[in-house]
Amino acid sequence: MANTIQTDIAIIGAGPVGLFAVFEAGLLKMRCHLIDYLPQAGGQLSEIYPKKPIYDIPGYPSVLAQELVDNLVKQAEPFNPGYTFGERIETLEKRDERDFQLVTNLGTNVEAKAVVIAGGLGCFEPRKPEVEGLTKFENGKGVNYMILDPEQYRDKKLVIAGGGDSALDWAIFLSEVCSELTLVHR
Ligand SMILES: Cc1cc2nc3c(=O)[nH]c(=O)nc-3n(C[C@H](O)[C@H](O)[C@H](O)COP(=O)(O)OP(=O)(O)OC[C@H]3O[C@@H](n4cnc5c(N)ncnc54)[C@H](O)[C@@H]3O)c2cc1C
Missing domain, CATH: 3.50.50.60 (FAD/NAD(P)-binding domain)
Incomplete structure (x- = not known):
């Protein structure tokens, strides 16, 4: 029931x-x-x-x-x-x-x-770029759409794709965590 x-x-x-x-x-x-x-x-x-x-x-x-x-x-x-x-x-x-x-x-x-x-932007899902084969690298295999734990990037080489506030906020924050960080913006 x-x-x-x-x-x-x-x-x-x-x-x-x-x-x-x-x-x-x-x-x-x-x-x-x-x-x-x-x-x-x-x-x-x-x-x-x-x-x-x-x-x-x-x-x-x-x-x-x-x-x-x-x-x-x-x-x-x-x-x-x-x-x-x-x-x-x-x-x-x-x-x-x-x-x-x-x-x-x-x-x-x-x-x-x-x-x-109070639904904000609604039930949200990441907007994914149209890159062939991207799904192969999702779910813990290197491509993430959200940063839940910055520690997972410690001492790693990281590429952030994006040009909004969030891309820049994270680039600044993670530059102290990663061994190398590249920000890519169109
Ligand atoms: C990466 C990022 C960084 C940000 N940084 C900042 C910052 O530094 N400072 C700042 O002020 N703002 C920041 N923002 C914006 C801020 O997160 C939003 O303004 C805020 O979350 C809005 O709050 P809200 O409660 O209105 O909506 P949300 O946080 O969007 O919550 C709405 C909730 O409603 C639920 N929902 C929607 N529709 C339904 C439905 N039909 N049934 C059930 N559930 C539903 C969703 O699942 C969601 O959990 C940032 C946003 C992003 C994405």
Whole structure:
């Protein structure tokens, strides 16, 4: 039988915005349930760049992305949020004046009086370059689309392909970790 969860506010997305919404709702004595397609809280921060230092958070001259997520989770804890991980919200319907029904890809029903959509960029996947044979080198064989642990590059020769903020942020950070680093930008 499908699992049904009842809550005051259903929050789609357990990234930093969704997590902080729990705190704000909690101050108004409303209980939240968060649903995220990823297997853990933190959105882009935990999934894409957990060990990257962030410099633009008020009150923190520098904080690692995962550390920020851990603090947001801790800050939400007193308000007892519920979490459903690894499931994607596929439908959202308004049933009457006060109630919404959300259903995930695995059939979990969430009934809520209000819905917060904190989905960021959506359920994300890396945008891969069109390079023949690339898949042969994925899954631990040399080509990565996210840097989860910079230590895996210690004393290695690394090529970073990309020209955005993130490519440059990582190039600066990893230049202290790798034996040799090349940044390639079109
Ligand atoms: C490499 C990189 C470096 C960055 N560095 C910085 C920085 O230094 N400083 C800074 O301020 N910002 C930085 N950003 C931007 C920052 O990560 C985002 O602004 C932030 O994550 C947005 O938070 P969010 O909670 O809105 O969304 P997200 O973090 O995107 O979280 C949204 C969550 O919603 C979930 N979701 C979406 N749709 C559904 C659905 N239908 N069902 C279930 N779950 C769903 C997703 O799985 C995701 O976990 C960086 C981004 C990247 C990619």
